[in-house]
Amino acid sequence: xxxxxxxxxxxxxxxxxxxxxxxxxxxxxxxxxxxxxxxxxxxxxxxxxxxxxxxxxxxxxxxxxxxxxxxxxxxxxxxxxxxxxxxxxxxxxxxxxxxxxxxxxxxxxxxxxxxxxxxxxxxxxxxxxxxxxxxxxxxxxxxxxxxxxxxxxxxxxxxxxxxxxxxxxxxxxxxxxxxxxxxxxxxxxxxxxxxxxxxxxxxxxxxxxxxxxxxxxxxxxxxxxxxxxxxxxxxxxxxxxxxxxxxxxxxxxxxxxxxxxxxxxxxxxxxxxxxxxxxxxxxxxxxxxxxxxxxxxxxxxxxxxxxxxxxxxxxxxxxxxxxxxxxxxxxxxxxxxxxxxxxxxxxxxxxxxxxxxxxxxxxxxxxxxxxxxxxxxxxxxxxxxxxxxxxxxxxxxxxxxxxxxxxxxxxxxxxxxxxxxxxxxxxxxxxxxxxxxxxxxxxxxxxxxxxxxxxxxxxxxxxxxxxxxxxxxxxxxxxxxxxxxxxxxxxxxxxxxxxxxxxxxxxxxxxxxxxxxxxxxxxxxxxxxxxxxxxxxxxxxxxxxxxxxxxxxxxxxxxxxxxxxxxxxxxxxxxxxxxxxxxxxxxxxxxxxxxxxxxxxxxxxxxxxxxxxxxxxxxxxxxxxxxxxxxxxxxxxxxxxxxxxxxxxxxxxxxx
Amino acid sequence: xxxxxxxxxxxxxxxxxxxxxxxxxxxxxxxxxxxxxxxxxxxxxxxxxxxxxxxxxxxxxxxxxxxxxxxxxxxxxxxxxxxxxxxxxxxxxxxxxxxxxxxxxxxxxxxxxxxxxxxxxxxxxxxxxxxxxxxxxxxxxxxxxxxxxxxxxxxxxxxxxxxxxxxxx
Numbered sequence: 001x002x003x004x005x006x007x008x009x010x011x012x013x014x015x016x017x018x019x020x021x022x023x024x025x026x027x028x029x030x031x032x033x034x035x036x037x038x039x040x041x042x043x044x045x046x047x048x049x050x051x052x053x054x055x056x057x058x059x060x061x062x063x064x065x066x067x068x069x070x071x072x073x074x075x076x077x078x079x080x081x082x083x084x085x086x087x088x089x090x091x092x093x094x095x096x097x098x099x100x101x102x103x104x105x106x107x108x109x110x111x112x113x114x115x116x117x118x119x120x121x122x123x124x125x126x127x128x129x130x131x132x133x134x135x136x137x138x139x140x141x142x143x144x145x146x147x148x149x150x151x152x153x154x155x156x157x158x159x160x161x162x163x164x165x166x167x168x169x170x171x172x173x174x175x176x177x178x179x180x181x182x183x184x185x186x187x188x189x190x191x192x193x194x195x196x197x198x199x200x201x202x203x204x205x206x207x208x209x210x211x212x213x214x215x216x217x218x219x220x221x222x223x224x225x226x227x228x229x230x231x232x233x234x235x236x237x238x239x240x241x242x243x244x245x246x247x248x249x250x251x252x253x254x255x256x257x258x259x260x261x262x263x264x265x266x267x268x269x270x271x272x273x274x275x276x277x278x279x280x281x282x283x284x285x286x287x288x289x290x291x292x293x294x295x296x297x298x299x300x301x302x303x304x305x306x307x308x309x310x311x312x313x314x315x316x317x318x319x320x321x322x323x324x325x326x327x328x329x330x331x332x333x334x335x336x337x338x339x340x341x342x343x344x345x346x347x348x349x350x351x352x353x354x355x356x357x358x359x360x361x362x363x364x365x366x367x368x369x370x371x372x373x374x375x376x377x378x379x380x381x382x383x384x385x386x387x388x389x390x391x392x393x394x395x396x397x398x399x400x401x402x403x404x405x406x407x408x409x410x411x412x413x414x415x416x417x418x419x420x421x422x423x424x425x426x427x428x429x430x431x432x433x434x435x436x437x438x439x440x441x442x443x444x445x446x447x448x449x450x451x452x453x454x455x456x457x458x459x460x461x462x463x464x465x466x467x468x469x470x471x472x473x474x475x476x477x478x479x480x481x482x483x484x485x486x487x488x489x490x491x492x493x494x495x496x497x498x499x500x501x502x503x504x505x506x507x508x509x510x511x512x513x514x515x516x517x518x519x520x521x522x523x524x525x526x527x528x529x530x531x532x533x534x535x536x537x538x539x540x541x542x543x544x545x546x547x548x549x550x551x552x553x554x555x556x557x558x559x560x561x562x563x564x565x566x567x568x569x570x571x572x573x574x575x576x577x578x579x580x581x582x583x584x585x586x587x588x589x590x591x592x593x594x595x596x597x598x599x600x601x602x603x604x605x606x607x608x609x610x611x612x613x614x615x616x617x618x619x620x621x622x623x624x625x626x627x628x629x630x631x632x633x634x635x636x637x638x639x640x641x642x643x644x645x646x647x648x649x650x651x652x653x654x655x656x
Numbered sequence: 657x658x659x660x661x662x663x664x665x666x667x668x669x670x671x672x673x674x675x676x677x678x679x680x681x682x683x684x685x686x687x688x689x690x691x692x693x694x695x696x697x698x699x700x701x702x703x704x705x706x707x708x709x710x711x712x713x714x715x716x717x718x719x720x721x722x723x724x725x726x727x728x729x730x731x732x733x734x735x736x737x738x739x740x741x742x743x744x745x746x747x748x749x750x751x752x753x754x755x756x757x758x759x760x761x762x763x764x765x766x767x768x769x770x771x772x773x774x775x776x777x778x779x780x781x782x783x784x785x786x787x788x789x790x791x792x793x794x795x796x797x798x799x800x801x802x803x804x805x806x807x808x809x810x811x812x813x814x815x816x817x818x819x820x821x822x823x824x825x
Binding site for chain 2: 580634639643
């Protein structure tokens with residue numbers, strides 16, 4: 001073995017241990033749950049499946065590193081789980097005990113292999129496991145459960161890590177070879193080992209990695225730099241080897257000018273994979289801390305009269321330092337939860353490609369801002385709505401090529417998907433250069449369905465409201481692209497549940513743009529605490545542009561009872577929160593107006609008083625009974641009394 | 657072999673005793689700090705925080721079509737889980753934990769309105785006391801706009817039982 005491949009070997013081992021550790025942790029957790037269910041008739045099948053998957057992976061990986069003891073243990077435990085899953089076995093205390101002993105032994109085997117100590121005696125565990133599996137019918141392992149790769153190679157390979165940087169010498173090229181072991185090949189003596197030897201003869205293997213395919217098949221990738229002509233390896237095609245020229249990623253400044261051979265990394269890569277629930281727990285604790293600090297501040301304020309000025313200043317300073325530190329702690333944890341939007345943008349490529357093929361239409365999907373990061377939860381929730389909007393853009397937006405050409409547009413339609421961060425918000429735009437939305441047709445339908453007054457004009461926000469009405473459709477026949485999955489109503493609902501807003505711009509013949517504005521993070525925001533009719537509410541600060549003090553005489557009442565306030569030389573329509581919420585206003589001489597916007601539409605939200613500004617922990621409202629338009633969640637300020645959080649954009653958007 | 661006795665939490669509304677499976681009950685609390693939610697259905701008193709979760713507080717009196725009654729020291733909020741949902745139920749009082757033997761539970765009697773079959777899992781008579789076992793999932797799954805006159809259904813149940821005991825001569 002060349003030094004390079006020895007290094008590759010150690011890297012793979014590190015990856016093996018890291019992955020086994022992950023699966024063992026999951027197994028421990030699941031086994032404890034299983035134990036609490038022992039002797040019950042019904043066992044959560046997903047629990048068994050999860051355990052089975054963990055064991056299956058450990059078995060496969062252990063085979064690859066040649067750790068037969070681990071493979072054997074995992075195999076026996078797998079059989080027990082399979083029998084439980086098929087109800088051939090009851091979940092007895094003995095079975096659970098055997099599984100727990102098996103897992104402990106498996107842990108020891110893997111741990112001693114890592115520290116290069118003598119392996120523990122696995123006989124007791126094997127005996128106990130076999131006592132359980134014994135009476136089972138002997139299940140022949142299915143073909144994919146016989147890891148052919150494992151018997152052919154002792155080379156453990158990492159799963160996801162990318163190829164290392166490398167430098168090509170004069171006349172050399174980089175090739176990416178792929179080899180899938182198969183029984184037929186093995187019979188001809190062609191294995192991963194023999195392929196590797198061949199490749200080493202023609203050049204240098206810079207990187208090797210297995211790819212686990214669906215169904216458990218393993219494909220090996222080898223990145224080789226060589227000066228050999230591809231005619232050298234053309235005959236190898238018959239031996240199950242495929243290849244393609246490899247384009248190295250642009251070298252980073254640090255990598256250029258270094259030696260040609262990649263430096264072996266010591267230990268696993270500098271990345272930790274963490275279960276999201278652990279981050280959530282941490283976030284929860286930070287939320288509690290934020291509330292505790294708010295209580296501390298309240299107490300300090302109430303003590304102010306009794307504390308000498310010097311000490312009071314000191315206490316205030318400590319309190320402020322605490323606030324700053326908490327904020328940076330919070331931001332740090334928040335960053336852990338952030339993922340780039342690029343991943344779901346990439347998925348849109350496939351959707352558009354399929355739709356384009358189906359409709360025999362040329363569609364260009366222009367992506368920008370893929371690196372924009374947003375909370376993991378938001379990304380997950382936004383996948384379906386984005387899919388819907390993209391499908392919509394294809395099916396309702398883009399015209400057929402002939403029609404486009406006739407209008408002087410390029411035959412190829414363009415859908416642009418953009419993301420950008422703006423302050424505490426992330427803005428996502430989905431724009432097409434299609435036919436735009438036919439207002440007249442929508443208005444006609446809406447009037448027919450009683451959604452729009454005969455006289456009322458149809459501006460963009462009203463148009464959006466109508467399009468988002470459940471069940472509203474101008475299409476008689478739903479087609480594949482738009483007729484399934486979530487409707488526009490669900491898109492709007494999801495966005496609003498996430499505390500965001502949806503806006504629409506459309507022009508006939510030019511195209512349609514949906515703009516989604518989402519909060520960067522969900523958990524904690526700065527908010528204004530206001531009171532209306534004796535009830536407190538929180539309004540997220542990022543959604544408030546300005547706060548104005550006003551008096552009743554400043555308000556102009558229009559004919560239709562709409563109220564306006566003059567604002568920067570313009571007029572600002574007012575929304576009285578009390579009227580919206582069925583409360584009685586309780587201000588004395590002056591009230592306060594929170595200026596907020598929804599798309600291009602600005603409005604002032606009237607409240608009685610501003611009580612202060614606080615960092616609040618947002619709690620989602622998930623029960624349908626309390627999901628009310630304009631309410632984005634609830635919070636508490638440390639006194640255990642919930643406060644509702646207002647989403648001004650929704651209030652403005654639903655204004656009629 | 658005897659079947660296990662199922663544990664229930666008993667509560668009262670307007671002098672009628674109801675039971676819910678104790679495994680569905682997450683906790684019981686005194687009623688305090690309910691924040692009203694504007695534009696929510698009338699039987700939703702508002703939201704409360706329970707273990708960091710925002711849950712609706714449902715006034716079962718109002719839900720069952722009965723008169724509202726001011727909260728007092730005996731008023732309780734029973735936090736129950738129903739599928740994915742967690743909700744608080746406001747009841748007149750709830751103080752008892754009782755194991756009801758399965759043989760004491762019988763299906764709800766057929767009534768004219770069909771209400772009792774829908775919203776009752778069964779009824780039990782223990783020590784001459786009538787206990788109505790509430791099907792929480794069913795009560796929560798009806799549309800908020802649908803009126804639920806359970807009080808009338810209860811009267812029907814009582815009449816039906818009375819008729820069984822004293823068959824008309």
